[in-house]
Structure formats: C-alpha cells, structure tokens
Amino acid sequence: MNFLKNLGLSAHNEGTSTGQKTVGGGKSARTIKSYSPVDGSLIGEVTATSKEDYEAVIRASEKAFEEWRMMPAPQRGEIVRQIGLELRKYKEDLGKLVTWEMGKIYQEGLGEVQEMIDICDFAVGLSRQLYGFTMHSERPRHRMYDQYHPLGIVGVISAFNFPVAVWSWNAMLAAVCGDVVVWKASEKTPLTAVACQNIVANVLKANNLPEGVFCLITGEREAGEWLTQDRRVPLISATGSTRMGKEVAKVTGERLGKTILELGGNNAIIISKEADLEMAVRATVFGAVGTAGQRCTSTRRLIIHEDVYDKVKDRLLGIYEKVRIGNPLEADTLVGPLIDSDAVNNMQQALKKLKQEGGNVLFGGEVLTGKGYESGHYVRPAVCEAENHYEIVQHETFAPILYLMKYKTLDEAIAMHNGVVQGLSSSIFTLNMREAETFLSHIGSDCGIANVNIGTSGAEIGGAFGGEKETGGGRESGSDAWKAYMRRQTNTINWGSELPLAQGIRFDV
Numbered sequence: 001m002n003f004l005k006n007l008g009l010s011a012h013n014e015g016t017s018t019g020q021k022t023v024g025g026g027k028s029a030r031t032i033k034s035y036s037p038v039d040g041s042l043i044g045e046v047t048a049t050s051k052e053d054y055e056a057v058i059r060a061s062e063k064a065f066e067e068w069r070m071m072p073a074p075q076r077g078e079i080v081r082q083i084g085l086e087l088r089k090y091k092e093d094l095g096k097l098v099t100w101e102m103g104k105i106y107q108e109g110l111g112e113v114q115e116m117i118d119i120c121d122f123a124v125g126l127s128r129q130l131y132g133f134t135m136h137s138e139r140p141r142h143r144m145y146d147q148y149h150p151l152g153i154v155g156v157i158s159a160f161n162f163p164v165a166v167w168s169w170n171a172m173l174a175a176v177c178g179d180v181v182v183w184k185a186s187e188k189t190p191l192t193a194v195a196c197q198n199i200v201a202n203v204l205k206a207n208n209l210p211e212g213v214f215c216l217i218t219g220e221r222e223a224g225e226w227l228t229q230d231r232r233v234p235l236i237s238a239t240g241s242t243r244m245g246k247e248v249a250k251v252t253g254e255r256l257g258k259t260i261l262e263l264g265g266n267n268a269i270i271i272s273k274e275a276d277l278e279m280a281v282r283a284t285v286f287g288a289v290g291t292a293g294q295r296c297t298s299t300r301r302l303i304i305h306e307d308v309y310d311k312v313k314d315r316l317l318g319i320y321e322k323v324r325i326g327n328p329l330e331a332d333t334l335v336g337p338l339i340d341s342d343a344v345n346n347m348q349q350a351l352k353k354l355k356q357e358g359g360n361v362l363f364g365g366e367v368l369t370g371k372g373y374e375s376g377h378y379v380r381p382a383v384c385e386a387e388n389h390y391e392i393v394q395h396e397t398f399a400p401i402l403y404l405m406k407y408k409t410l411d412e413a414i415a416m417h418n419g420v421v422q423g424l425s426s427s428i429f430t431l432n433m434r435e436a437e438t439f440l441s442h443i444g445s446d447c448g449i450a451n452v453n454i455g456t457s458g459a460e461i462g463g464a465f466g467g468e469k470e471t472g473g474g475r476e477s478g479s480d481a482w483k484a485y486m487r488r489q490t491n492t493i494n495w496g497s498e499l500p501l502a503q504g505i506r507f508d509v
Helices: 002-006 051-068 073-089 091-102 106-126 165-176 190-206 221-229 242-254 277-293 309-320 341-356 410-418 433-440 481-485
Strands: 031-035 042-047 133-136 142-150 153-157 180-184 214-217 235-239 258-262 267-271 299-305 360-363 382-385 401-407 425-429 449-452 486-494
Touching: 002 091, 031 190, 042 190, 051 153, 051 180, 051 214, 051 221, 073 091, 073 106, 073 165, 073 190, 091 106, 091 190, 106 165, 153 165, 153 221, 165 180, 165 190, 165 481, 180 221, 190 214, 214 221, 221 235, 221 242, 235 242, 242 258, 267 277, 267 410, 277 299, 277 309, 277 401, 277 425, 299 309, 299 410, 309 360, 309 382, 309 401, 341 360, 341 382, 341 401, 401 410, 410 433, 425 433, 433 449, 481 486
Parallel strands: 153 180, 153 235, 180 214, 235 258, 267 299, 267 425, 299 401, 382 401, 425 449
Antiparallel strands: 031 042, 133 142, 142 486, 360 382
C-alpha cells in the first residue's frame, strides 16, 4: 500500500528510537506483529523494546533535556510549528494508516491527524504564554512572583483507539514547556507510532537537535511498567482502562511521581421533552457508533423523557437499520471493525449479561460474517432497553452498545446520569434555558465535560480534556492543562537593606 511506503514503513520496522536513530533491537529481537482489523492481514512488524534499549532511550532523553530546556520557549514552539507542517504534508497517508491499523473510518482517521495539527498550532501560541503571577509581599521592599519550570522526562502511555492524537496532546504541550517525551505506544497500533516518530525525527534532524527530545518505545505491559516505576520520569500521562489507571497511579504514587490519567467513560445524553429531537438523535448516533463505540467519550446511555421516548426510539431504530458497516476506507462506510476478537467477545458477553439482568436488545449486536467481514471483527451496533442500575450498564463496554432508559423529572435524569462510577463526558439536549443551566451547575453533571445541545463525543483541543471519579481526574490538551507538565516555583526577592520576617516575627541576633 502506497501510504505505508510514503510514511517510510516497511514489513519490518524498528520500534525503539530516540529522535534520529534506532536504539538497539534488530531482526533477531522480539517483534510485535500488527494485523489490520479491516481484513485480518499482517501489516508489518515492529521490534519490541528490550530493557537494554529502554535504558539507552532514558539516557538519551536525560541528555537531550539538558539542551532542550535551555532553548527559549518560543524557539521550542518553532520546532513544534515545523512538526505541524510535516503532519500536514502526510495527513492523508497517516489518516489511512490510522484507519487501516485501528479500524476507524477514513474521515475519523483524517480527523485524528487534524487534531494533531491543531494541537501543534495551539502549542506554538502557548510557547509565548507560559505565564506566572506577581503578588504583593507583606514585607517592605520585597517582590513575590511564581514561575513555571520544565519537569524533565514525560512518559506518555497511549491507547489503541486514538493511536496518535492523544500522544500529540501530551507531547506537543510538554515540548514547548521544555520537557522531553518518552512515548509507550499501544501494542495494538505500533505502526502509527513508528510513522509519527519518523515524521518528528525528520524535523529534529533538520534542526540539528539532540536525540531524545521525542522518543518511542514499543512493547506490551512490561514496557509501560518500566516507565511508571522509573524515578527519572517525574510525570506519567496514561490513557486506558480504569483498571490500568489504578495500577499506574499506585506505582507512580509510591515514588511520589505525578500522573495525568484519562481512563474509562460511561457517558450519557439526557434528551428533554423540550429538545430539538432531530439534532439530539443525530448527535446520539455519532456518539454511539462513531469509532465503532471505541471512544472513551462514546455515548453509552441515553436518558429520554418519557413523553418523547417512543419517538426517539423509533427514529434511532430507523437510522440504525441503515447504517453502513464495512471497509472503513470506503467513503460510504459509517462503522468499521472492532479492534480485535477480544473486543468482539466482550460485546457479546455484555449483551448476554444484559438479557440475564432483564434488559432487551431492540436491534443489532450480532457478529457479521461473509464477504467483506472475513476478519471477524465486524459487529452490528446495538440499541438496547435497560435500567441504569444494571451491573452491565454500570460497566464500560468498549463497543457500540447504546442503552435506552426513561425519566420523568430533570432531577431524576441527573441522578441517573451521575449514578455511575465514571465521570468523563456528558450532554443534555434541551431548548429550555433553566434545564440547560441546571445541568451545567454544581447540582448537575458531575463529569469533567458537560455539553448542551452537543453530543458527548468530538471534543475540541482548545478546552481541557478529562474527567472525574474513576475517569482519573487528569486534564490534557487546551485551556491551562499545560501547567501539569511543569513544576511551579514561588520566588521572593528582597531589594531592601533590612531583613524583615513574614507575619511580623522578630528574631534579633
């Protein structure tokens, strides 16, 4: 496939690199095979990182940090600007690779690369806005202010569903803040990581920058554990399941390291009887079936006012019956495959559990077979009736399952909405200002993201992204999320000839 060649990928690819070169490895080393969920074919192999390779990467990162942190932030921003230009050059090819290796439709693959470009643009501006604050001292002839310094090495552990975008959220912000980055890519999508590393390496080399500003390691759980246990890595940003996040938090916390955690979501949309129903249904469908339900922000629960429940249900079923499922590179496809057979099995087990608890599958859920579905990873998105308290509804199943439930009052709807352990993204569809403001108030949504007349999925990079409760509490991307990648320092300067103490304390010697 031409897009693989254009991205500098071959059948065998090195997966451990420091900017401009590959560290260790070799064709005799252990490899990770990448199979496309589209047709089950082998795309290529990536050399897995050994412990020896990992140590070489960390040494290169430490050395690079000594030089990178001394560059003025706007100059670091210029490097990120050039990375954004390179991503623009390879947008179509990289978008196709994301689609082929992960399975999301091509429009979403292109959107993911555009998200990387957008965060580069955001980071370029940020490089001139790393502001501190000035405070008035209570002591005469004293000046107080605080400022931000780079942390050092930032470890980024990414997930398969956004194989490149979430890395860029972290890496580009960390870079302009003066940090260097070690990226542990998902073992399910290693080739997209290698392709991004190639793009970044070209920019570093063209600017005669040190190896190790942006580094890549590949492997399974063990490689991530090296990062989380490493005292030389002060910050770990991890995206994945709540189970994984709890382990990362425990291990990193034991060494008093910092974490940014983006974990599970169990996102709901409330549809009021005063909503624009057509708009609400369109947002629901994209949120529920986009990326085949494999977004942390996917819509999983639909809480509908009883007066419009049947109308919304019937409209949804009519759309679901027509959703085109197939090769995600084809223009008319709306739903591609799940990532692997485990994801397919998890969906089937969830539907089985739903029926056991008393729920009802209204449509879909079956595994598709026959021509075009040979990989066995294609499923028909499911619409189900359920109760919020069901154990399976409380659980995040990473698949296109949408649970419908009724409510009578807004208070009841908000209680149902908040009645799960996750707290990532949320939405209400209503044309009633009081309902909208209630949902956004302290007695409304308990999620990190709360929207009105917008679905749960498809966040912009300009806002801070993250959630509460078992979603982890971290924030990435826009707003002031950059502060997580720096250490804060308060400074006091005495420009007088006396030495007064704070709080009026006298201490004469």
